[in-house]
Amino acid sequence: MEIINVIKAKNLTKKFGDFTAVDAITFEVKKGEIFGFLGANGAGKTTAMKMLIGISIPTSGEASVAGFDVYKNPDDIKKNIGYMSQKFALYDDLTVKENITFYGGIYGLSRERIKEKRCQLVEELGLQNVVNELVSSLPLGWKQKLAFSVALLHEPKIIFLDEPTGGVDPITRRQFWEMIYKAANGGTTVFVTTHYMDEAEYCDRVSIMVDGKIEALDTPKNLKEQFKAETMNDVFLILARG
Amino acid sequence: MKRFIGFIKKEFYHIFRDRRTLFILFGMPIVQIMLFGFAITNEINNVDIAILDKSKDVTTQEIINKISSSKYFSIKQIIENETEIEAVFKKGKVKAVLVFEKAFSKKLIKENNATVQIITDATDPNTANNITNFVSSILLKYQQEINKDLKIPYQIVPETRMVYNQELKSVFMFVPGVMTIILMLVSAMMTSISITKEKELGTMEILLVSPLKPFQVIIGKVVPYIFLSIINAVVIILLSIFIFKMPVQGSLFLLGAESVLFIINALSLGILISTVSETQQTAMMISLMGLLLPVILLSGFIFPISSMPNILQVISNVIPATWYIIILKGIMLKGVGLTFLWKETLILLGMTVLFIALSIKKYKIRLE
Numbered sequence: 269m270e271i272i273n274v275i276k277a278k279n280l281t282k283k284f285g286d287f288t289a290v291d292a293i294t295f296e297v298k299k300g301e302i303f304g305f306l307g308a309n310g311a312g313k314t315t316a317m318k319m320l321i322g323i324s325i326p327t328s329g330e331a332s333v334a335g336f337d338v339y340k341n342p343d344d345i346k347k348n349i350g351y352m353s354q355k356f357a358l359y360d361d362l363t364v365k366e367n368i369t370f371y372g373g374i375y376g377l378s379r380e381r382i383k384e385k386r387c388q389l390v391e392e393l394g395l396q397n398v399v400n401e402l403v404s405s406l407p408l409g410w411k412q413k414l415a416f417s418v419a420l421l422h423e424p425k426i427i428f429l430d431e432p433t434g435g436v437d438p439i440t441r442r443q444f445w446e447m448i449y450k451a452a453n454g455g456t457t458v459f460v461t462t463h464y465m466d467e468a469e470y471c472d473r474v475s476i477m478v479d480g481k482i483e484a485l486d487t488p489k490n491l492k493e494q495f496k497a498e499t500m501n502d503v504f505l506i507l508a509r510g
Numbered sequence: 511m512k513r514f515i516g517f518i519k520k521e522f523y524h525i526f527r528d529r530r531t532l533f534i535l536f537g538m539p540i541v542q543i544m545l546f547g548f549a550i551t552n553e554i555n556n557v558d559i560a561i562l563d564k565s566k567d568v569t570t571q572e573i574i575n576k577i578s579s580s581k582y583f584s585i586k587q588i589i590e591n592e593t594e595i596e597a598v599f600k601k602g603k604v605k606a607v608l609v610f611e612k613a614f615s616k617k618l619i620k621e622n623n624a625t626v627q628i629i630t631d632a633t634d635p636n637t638a639n640n641i642t643n644f645v646s647s648i649l650l651k652y653q654q655e656i657n658k659d660l661k662i663p664y665q666i667v668p669e670t671r672m673v674y675n676q677e678l679k680s681v682f683m684f685v686p687g688v689m690t691i692i693l694m695l696v697s698a699m700m701t702s703i704s705i706t707k708e709k710e711l712g713t714m715e716i717l718l719v720s721p722l723k724p725f726q727v728i729i730g731k732v733v734p735y736i737f738l739s740i741i742n743a744v745v746i747i748l749l750s751i752f753i754f755k756m757p758v759q760g761s762l763f764l765l766g767a768e769s770v771l772f773i774i775n776a777l778s779l780g781i782l783i784s785t786v787s788e789t790q791q792t793a794m795m796i797s798l799m800g801l802l803l804p805v806i807l808l809s810g811f812i813f814p815i816s817s818m819p820n821i822l823q824v825i826s827n828v829i830p831a832t833w834y835i836i837i838l839k840g841i842m843l844k845g846v847g848l849t850f851l852w853k854e855t856l857i858l859l860g861m862t863v864l865f866i867a868l869s870i871k872k873y874k875i876r877l878e
Contacts (some may be wrong), residue, residue, distance in 0.1 A: 323718045351719040355712030361527045362520065373516030374720045428719075508615065 274299050274426055274457050275320060280329035282315050289315040291331060291480035294466040297426075297459060302452050304471030305461040305471035308508060311462040312480040313428060320427050320459070321351055334425045348373075357413040360404035364395055367403055368418060375422035382421075389417045409440035416447055420456070427451065429460040432466065445470050465501035474500070476507050483507045513722065517730035524704065525734060534700065539692045539742050540749070546684035547754050554640045558586040559606045560598050565614035573626070573652055577608070582644050599631055605640045606630045656813060668786050674843040685750040686838035687811030689743065690831045693769070694805050697739050697776035698783065699797035705731055705784035706793040734778050739773045759845025768841070768851075771858055772834045776801075778865035779830075785872035805831040 275297035318324035322342035334348040372382035609627035630638035708714040750756040809831040
């Protein structure tokens with residue numbers, strides 16, 4: 269049976285002592301969707317995402333990712349998701365090729381499969397000339413694209429992107445979103461956090477988090493209508509000011 | 511397993527591509543052992559002294575000959591009057607001045623006693639003490655020689671023998687210490703730095719999201735350092751055997767096994783440090799202040815534990831290095847086996863288990 273809602277969260281809550289970082293959020297993400305997870309810094313986006321990717325245990329509530337329960341089967345979740353953080357975590361002192369081999373290896377890809385994927389990836393990104401160069405010598409935009417492709421190497425069902433466009437220029441951001449679309453067209457579900465409101469317009473649906481709660485969740489178009497706003501930025505400002 | 515090998519390969523790339531790491535790993539042990547072996551020594555050897563001989567007779571000449579022919583002293587200067595004493599000390603030319611009183615021979619024969627004054631530069635109290643002892647023993651020997659025919663009615667003859675290090679070579683004391691420091695440094699500091707580096711770069715997060723289990727990540731980071739530490743231990747032991755002629759009286763196998771135990775102990779400390787520090791700098795500071803300093807000062811490496819105040823003695827007991835140094839000295843110098851070292855080994859083992867348990871607990875808390 270095909271799972272339609274690949275991410276399900278019901279009253280998902282995370283408390284650190286007295287502080288409630290994520291307050292009973294409920295939402296669903298459909299297969300193949302680009303789901304924007306918006307909010308100001310400190311709104312609880314990253315904490316919520318960490319619970320979904322299995323590196324933080326929820327205080328209460330339910331959630332499943334790719335059909336697996338976050339409490340019972342975090343290991344199965346990990347096999348089915350990809351993750352890219354805002355730090356584009358590649359190893360600077362390893363070459364492009366070594367980085368790809370390493371990440372392919374920890375996801376248990378066979379040597380032939382890694383080689384095949386590597387050639388494909390290098391060609392798509394146009395990295396032929398730098399494949400044996402250290403990652404530290406690459407420009408930031410290339411690192412970002414490489415990090416994204418590496419996160420997709422094991423063909424995960426869902427990819428989680430934590431502020432993936434931080435610190436790169438608008439043109440590179442644009443190109444990066446083209447890569448996201450391509451992945452989504454290929455059937456990968458994309459869960460992306462961002463605080464760039466213009467990027468929210470690119471998403472199929474967005475949720476906006478304020479102080480640990482989801483205050484709005486719909487398509488960008490519907491949200492703009494609902495709040496009688498011109499842009500997503502205005503929607504966000506209305507919500508954030510309360 | 512295949513994932514694991516890939517991980518370790520990556521770790522070796524990190525190590526071999528970073529010159530600073532490489533130097534700490536392989537340059538440091540050699541530099542340290544050479545420094546401690548050759549340069550830093552508290553042995554008395556060719557100490558420069560000056561002589562003020564007011565009597566200049568047969569006896570004083572004989573004593574002076576004895577002193578100058580010993581390998582411990584070389585006579586740098588003969589001075590003529592007392593006012594010069596202060597000057598030679600101030601210039602720092604000599605460490606000691608021997609003053610023979612006037613009419614030394616005559617007094618010795620007629621009054622049965624004559625005095626030699628030993629004035630030492632006590633800015634370095636240890637050396638001053640040693641010089642006094644060495645000169646006294648030369649004088650004593652001479653006295654016995656000239657009294658050969660006389661029978662003293664009652665005599666207690668102390669017969670001393672220094673066992674396990676007859677020649678009192680200080681390198682014998684330093685090698686176990688240096689070995690301990692280096693294994694501590696490589697194992698604890700380097701691992702804690704390399705783990706926190708992944709935290710800083712954000713790659714640790716990626717690894718934790720991957721199907722690799724947290725303990726696999728940690729073991730993958732630690733295994734290369736176990737190898738390198740073992741290589742270091744072997745290099746140090748070879749250097750001390752072949753260059754400093756240090757004996758290994760006991761079993762080499764036991765020496766190796768105990769060293770591996772200590773390495774694992776230090777690594778678990780390194781892991782523990784990395785669970786409490788977020789940046790490489792913090793990890794380094796904690797390792798230096800919290801591990802290296804106690805190892806140098808309190809482990810009995812340089813300063814004897816028995817002469818420390820009680821509170822420091824207690825602290826020195828909880829330092830793993832203290833026990834490892836006892837084990838090393840036991841095996842290398844005394845040639846004893848596990849029958850005599852089981853207590854120390856057990857303590858080291860207990861500490862290792864404790865550190866591993868603590869780091870697992872800390873690690874879990876972090877994940878929640």
